[in-house]
Amino acid sequence: MTPTRPLRADAARNRELLLAAAADEFAERGLDASVADIARRAGVGKGTVFRHFATKDDLLAAIVLDRVEALNAVGERLLDAADPGAALLEFLTAAAHQRQQRDLSFLQEAGELSPEVTRVRSRMFHIVRTLVDRAREHGAVRADVTGADVILLMCAPNYVAGYVPDAPPDLWRRYLAIIFDGLRPEGAHALPHPPPPAP
Amino acid sequence: MTPTRPLRADAARNRELLLAAAADEFAERGLDASVADIARRAGVGKGTVFRHFATKDDLLAAIVLDRVEALNAVGERLLDAADPGAALLEFLTAAAHQRQQRDLSFLQEAGELSPEVTRVRSRMFHIVRTLVDRAREHGAVRADVTGADVILLMCAPNYVAGYVPDAPPDLWRRYLAIIFDGLRPEGAHALPHPPPPAP
Amino acid sequence: MTPTRPLRADAARNRELLLAAAADEFAERGLDASVADIARRAGVGKGTVFRHFATKDDLLAAIVLDRVEALNAVGERLLDAADPGAALLEFLTAAAHQRQQRDLSFLQEAGELSPEVTRVRSRMFHIVRTLVDRAREHGAVRADVTGADVILLMCAPNYVAGYVPDAPPDLWRRYLAIIFDGLRPEGAHALPHPPPPAP
Amino acid sequence: MTPTRPLRADAARNRELLLAAAADEFAERGLDASVADIARRAGVGKGTVFRHFATKDDLLAAIVLDRVEALNAVGERLLDAADPGAALLEFLTAAAHQRQQRDLSFLQEAGELSPEVTRVRSRMFHIVRTLVDRAREHGAVRADVTGADVILLMCAPNYVAGYVPDAPPDLWRRYLAIIFDGLRPEGAHALPHPPPPAP
DNA sequence: AATGAATGAGGCTTCATTCAT
DNA sequence: CATGAATGAAGCCTCATTCAT
Incomplete structure (x- = not known):
């Protein structure tokens, strides 16, 4: 800038x-x-x-910026993948792979960090929504799940694995798989609550 | 006591x-x-x-103790329910209903808190394992999922919903439903990582 | 009052x-x-x-008052003893016997405590001066030592013994004896500094 | 170091x-x-x-360390003085001259402070014992007084003078003189209590 | 009259941030 | 530019004292 x-x-x-x-x-x-x-x-x-x-928060913002930009690069590449379901899973895998667990507050404390972060974050949200839309159209994701849902669920695998004291470094893969299975159309039960608005 | x-x-x-x-x-x-x-x-x-x-930590321990004990009371009642799958879902619903968002680190930091907390927490873990085992035997939960998995996933719905700025108070129900669908046998894909040991 | x-x-x-x-x-x-x-x-x-x-200090004052009054009772009785040297030593022994070491701040924080304490303390000072004067006249105490000196030295035996970690309860007697020997005329060397004014 | x-x-x-x-x-x-x-x-x-x-106690330890080391330097120099009696008196004068009144608990609370303090304090105790032994051999100090006694009495002059509200700065010299006279062989009376063990 | 709960000032210590070297 | 010394706000906790029960 x-x-x-x-x-x-x-x-x-x-x-x-x-x-x-x-x-x-x-x-x-x-x-x-x-x-x-x-x-x-x-x-x-x-x-x-x-x-x-200038500030400890600026340092945090810089880290988040790096991470989100790297993630966006992955996402851009996947936007027109042949298999949209696989593309979404790959994106979520890449996201979780930056396993920064609790400090990955790049979703929550929105707006607190720099305008740049807000910008790249918006871009990331857009990418996820696109990936989800395409996966849904291909029948790889259930009909009642939105991009916003996936954005929210994106950090859960790391969060969950973070509770295990000396967790093996790839434990999050297990929970990403379970959650991703929950996003598939097979065996889906009706959801009891409407989705949140897009962030 | x-x-x-x-x-x-x-x-x-x-x-x-x-x-x-x-x-x-x-x-x-x-x-x-x-x-x-x-x-x-x-x-x-x-x-x-x-x-x-006496201490800030004691205050935290007291909160956690209250919550876990209340949850255990629910769990005990469900141990011999007629429909084990419904029982597990009800338990997880009750757990999430104590909407203790992400900070309720009553799973993490184990042992740091009081011995009482350790005790009731162990009891809770035992309850969850039992509920999961029974649900699995009834075919309500996929074969490759353990009690430890569910214990870890238990807080995820609140955590996830916590990222939404002014979330409706029941948003967590949506994510519990998605995650629970991921625990069902229908449409389950093989998990890429072995389960963690029981806590 | x-x-x-x-x-x-x-x-x-x-x-x-x-x-x-x-x-x-x-x-x-x-x-x-x-x-x-x-x-x-x-x-x-x-x-x-x-x-x-009413106050923690009032409690302290009450203790000091008790102690000083008890000491004064001893002192009054010794004022006209036959052997003034022995009388002075006996008084100092009684004083040290109330071995309250450091908290015996009844000399120092003068005026901080109650008016009653000030009164009985003055009385005690008078008694000591009288005992010293009589002892000096009898040749039991060196000529260049005043009542004020003895008042000041009075607490030293306890103070000194207080430094020994698990001191035998009567250790102060050893140091009172040494200091009292220093007050005697035999072997006295000229003092390098004038006495302080009477308190 | x-x-x-x-x-x-x-x-x-x-x-x-x-x-x-x-x-x-x-x-x-x-x-x-x-x-x-x-x-x-x-x-x-x-x-x-x-x-x-790092700590209030560290600050205290640093003060004590300084003082004791300075004192030890004086002591070392006096160890082989020609007149052992005068040497002891000079050492005690130097010690009192660091007029750190009653609160200078550099004798008490041993071991609480740093290991360095313990070390220099031990050295100081050794010096005093040596000075006293030599003075006793020369007949400058009574036979029944030990190094431990002198170590304990060392702070008394300041302590005593500290009770005088606006004491002249050298008043302690008067009480050191009196106490030192009590340590001399002339006019010594038998001590009523055995000495404490060496610290 | 006794109790012990409540209070808030004040103590030690940590840490983000500023600034002289 | 880099360094690390200085700063003071804020945090946890203690304790004399007041006050409702």
């Missing part, structure tokens, strides 16, 4: 170190990991964190 | 006010809602919180 | 219980023993403490 | 300011002077205290 001149090489490197360290720290300690710990993990001074990200 | 004499009328009332206020506050703000806010919401002084619950 | 009607029998009993419990608690825990602990030790409710003593 | 790089100039200055302010505050208010007051007295923010000393 702002035409920022490219960062000096070492500064760019520090930025990446910080994003990685912060992502790890948030994943391990939850959203209130301390900036000091993040700085230490990145091997830089505390002040450097604030040179790159 | 402990032979404490019954609380004075006003003290008992404050205790309930506090439990309710704390549950609300935890639900809204997450686990690090401040004791001051809880006290304010309950309309009592900060010190009163500590008279009733 | 105030013509307080005599306390009811049980109230009087509680008052004594409280004074004893408080003295013990102060002796063990220092000046910031908690009122709650004192009440518990006395076997009464916390409110009862404040019915008898 | 620990190979910490030297502090930045301003940080080092603040550290000294804090040590001085804390020593003063502890001396005036006793051991529970508040960290906030210490910070205010040092002219720094509350947080700065904790940057330098």
Whole structure:
């Protein structure tokens, strides 16, 4: 957006170190990991964190932005896949694969983060809706399920697996499979509540 | 349980006010809602919180204990229901009905809380396993799903619904229905990951 | 002073219980023993403490008053003893025998406590001065030592013994003996500093 | 000792300011002077205290360490003095000169503070015992007095002088002289209680 | 008169953020 | 630019004191 001149090489490197360290720290300690710990993990001074990200929330926003953009890249590629059902499952798998569990608050705290995040998030929502619509048309997803439903359910596999103390890293695949089976037309029972509006 | 004499009328009332206020506050703000806010919401002084619950963690433990015990009462009643599939669904409905959104970490952080919590939680796990086993025997639940799976999935409907900004209070029913459909034998696809050990 | 009607029998009993419990608690825990602990030790409710003593400081003052009055009774009896040197030593022994160590702040925080305490304390100072004067006249105490000196040195034996972790209860006698030897005329060296004014 | 790089100039200055302010505050208010007051007295923010000393106790330990080490330096120098009696008196004078009145609990609460404090304190005890032994051999100190006795009596002059409201700063010299006279062989009376064990 | 529940000021400590070096 | 020292708001908890029961 702002035409920022490219960062000096070492500064760019520090930025990446910080994003990685912060992502790890948030994943391990939850959203209130301390900036000091993040700085230490990145091997830089505390002040450097604030040179790159004016605020702890900005740092979080940057992480979320990265993640959502990466996910969108996957999604774009799947938009015109031959098998829409498989495409949706692949997208959800990719999403869960960025297993950032609890700190993946990129759905919830909407609007709190940066405008950029809001933008890419909207894009992601649009992608999911499209993938779901196509899958539904192909009979791969039950008729009464909407894109909004899938957006909401998207994080559940990680959330669920997060409760297991020393979970194997791929446990979420099990719960994604169960939930995805719940989205299929076979054996579907009528849903007792109307869907929420599109986010 | 402990032979404490019954609380004075006003003290008992404050205790309930506090439990309710704390549950609300935890639900809204997450686990690090401040004791001051809880006290304010309950309309009592900060010190009163500590008279009733020596520690913030004790307060959390008391909430969890209440909830789990209430849930266990429901579960006990359902253990020998005529229709085991319906019984399991009813139990999960009751569990979600205590709409303790995402922060109700009564499954996680096991052992951190009081021994009583550990006890009632174990009891709850046992109940769920029994309900699942009976439902599976009746063909109401797919063969490859375990009690541990259901225990983990139990909170997902609330978690998922919690992401909707001003969600209708019963939205969770929709996601419970979808997830429960995923647990049924009809249209089940093989699961890509083995189940976790029983908690 | 105030013509307080005599306390009811049980109230009087509680008052004594409280004074004893408080003295013990102060002796063990220092000046910031908690009122709650004192009440518990006395076997009464916390409110009862404040019915008898409007303030924690008032409670302390009452203890000090008791102690100083008891000490004064001893002192009065010794004022015209046949052997003034022995009389002074006996007084100091009695004083140290009320070994309340650190909490015996009846010298220091003067004026903070009640007017009654100030009064009996003055009386005590007068007694000590008299005992010292007589002892000096008899050659039992060196010429350059004043009553004020002895008043100040009076608490030192307990203070000193208080540093020994599990001191035998009479250890202070050893240090009183050493200090008293320092007050004797034999082997006295000139003092490098003038005495302080009488308190 | 620990190979910490030297502090930045301003940080080092603040550290000294804090040590001085804390020593003063502890001396005036006793051991529970508040960290906030210490910070205010040092002219720094509350947080700065904790940057330098992780804990209030660490701050206390640092003060004690400084004092005891300084004292040990004096003591070492006196260990082989020509006149052992004068050497002991000089050591006690130096000790009292660090007029850290009654609250300087550097003798008491042993082991609570850091291992370093324990170490230098042990060293100090050893020094005192050596000085006393040599003085006793030279006939400068009575036969029945031990090093442990002197260690205990060491703080008494300050303690005693501390009771005088606006004491002249050197008043402790008077009481050190009196107590030291009590340690001399001339005019010594038999002690009524055995000495405590060496600390 | 006794009890113990309620209160809120104040204590220690953490941490995001600012700023001098 | 990077560093880490300084800051102060906020959090949890304790405790003297007041007050309803």
